[in-house]
Amino acid sequence: MFQQILTHYALDPEKYSVQPFGSGLINHTWKVSMASGQDCYILQQINSAVFKHPFDIALNMASLGSYLQQHYPDYLFAGPLPTAAGDYLYVDDQHRFYRLFPFVAQSHSIDQVLTAEQAFEAARQFARFTHLLSGFDTRLLKITIPQFHDLSLRYLQFTTALTNGNPQRIQDAAELIDYLQQQQHLVQTYEHIKKDPGFRLRVIHHDTKISNVLFDDQHNGLCVIDLDTVMPGYFISDVGDMMRTYLSPVTEEEKNVQLITIRDDFFAAIARGYIEELRTELTETEKQHFVYAGQFMIYMQALRFLTDHLNNDVYYGARYEGHNFVRAQNQAVLLQQYNAKSTLFNQIISTI
Template sequence: MILNKLNSIYAYFNNNDEIISFDQLASGHINDTYFIKTKQNSFFILQQINSGVFKDVPGLINNKVLISNHLKDKKKHLSPIELKRRVLSFVKTLNGANYHKDNDGNYWNLMIYIKGSITYETVSCETVAYEGGKLMGDFLNLTSDFNPSNLIDVIPNFHDMSFRFNQFNEALSKASEDRLSKANKYIKLVSDLKEEMHIIENLKASGDIKLRVTHNDTKISNILFDLDKKGLCVIDTDTVMPGIVHYDFGDAIRTICNTAAEDEKDLSKVKFNIGYYDAYVQGFLKEMKPDLTALEIEYLPLGAKTMIFIMGLRFLTDYLNNDTYYKTSYLEHNLDRCKNQFKLIESLTEQFNKMKI
């Protein structure tokens, strides 16, 4: 049944082929993404964008294509084959559009699969951390001359701390007694950290930190590596939009330096790995340092703490809202994610003095 549906979608894209097998990729929280193999032995990524989360899907897809085209222009010295390994390539529909809208109002886009690539859900060596930092620094460096005003805000206020606190407070006022009781410890931690967690937002609002093109979802699983653990390509560019460097740096550190998956229930396994942090910073600054101000560099460590916090806050808010945003696999999934992030903040805080750049 699903294969028939995917083939009906695939037929709208520019090809003379047919899907013979597929696997659903489960790493994302928001979209439905499929790895597909065709009769002609080609491989693609077919993705349905969640229009319940993303209110302007055509604009989102346009963002992705604009940034990919910009990166391809910057890397045009590479061979066509190598370029397809280094930058996401989108397949147009038969009528020349970048997406297909089905009869149910769902939006689909099709990307060429990058062969010989792997992803990591967690990091197990400093080489991967270093390569991840280098590749994300390269992405931000190469897009630094792209005017961020040419991109739509895919999710307005995405990393805006005041906005996230307003969402949290609203969820708090409506949450069930049972969920409030189970989350009580983390509700207090949110209150304790509130002032510190607004520092970077205030610097952004004052104009002291530059607005630029940012990826906004830089978890380690959104970086492709080759089989030798060398960075290949930044993927999952759905949330590319205007932002500040601390968002991308911080969210990468959040996943790279967590010694466990973000929903690990055994909190004794959750620690902040300072060695991975140092390796990521080294790779990141190798590509990005010339474009950063002293003030931006100074606040990168706080950016890491802030992004861990904001994800913990969002998981907690969704839990209090009865799990309406993130996909969950069981009843307490969002609460476990929240606990995980706050344990990571605790471990980071113990080592914060070692994080200065």
């Protein structure tokens, strides 16, 4: 398999080794290296079950790369390389989609945010990406995952599961269901945002986990990577995803909810990194909804996990009985902890 792929990229398969790389859960990723270690690439197979139209991703990357090369040639854009035929995707005879990226030397990624400085650098890089593309026409971007961060849709799917889902699971989850229903006002705020001229559709990454930032050896952010989910969107998607995944020292998999806490200095770091980079772009209305961004994303993920649990784990699957219920409860506790600090967080935003 790899021999044929490398040949299409004009690489001699005899000179390269291919090893699994990274911790991504969606696409399969490998590092392609020469024995000397001086010539390296990243090979990736696109998960076409998640991304139904891989050529749309390729078109997005080509459009973004062309814009950045023209306007900001010094920006490190981690886009794919062309094949020998000039294509940005290679499709094998089993209709599997591959692309090859340059390996950025003297760079690294991390899987867990351990310091406020890392949170600051990540927020700055995601904001910088959006800032540099502020002049890009978002209508040129293809939608790679329709309604990906549509909170209204996720709430509708939740209410549908309450009607059609597993009756025993619905009964057992009554307390959590009640709590999430009480937070429906967050959906109403989202509906208002979609109609508010104070919110701009921007080029948004939509997957701001820390592993999608490259750092240099001095721990400074270099650029953002994994651009498959780049689509038109609202800033609350990127900021909210950082809040959801950076603020607590434990992940959504943690069963012991006593370990779920909010690190105030991490919130301040995210806010400062993002707002300082996008200060000339964010409207006053958007800045006033900065804290809402965290509520938006945490709540949406709680809904999605519980919906899947009530639907017998058909979307995320489950490694053990009640896995998605644990995840949903984890996110609900995170939302409670976050809401309890909303006044403090708004005070922090007012000082930036």
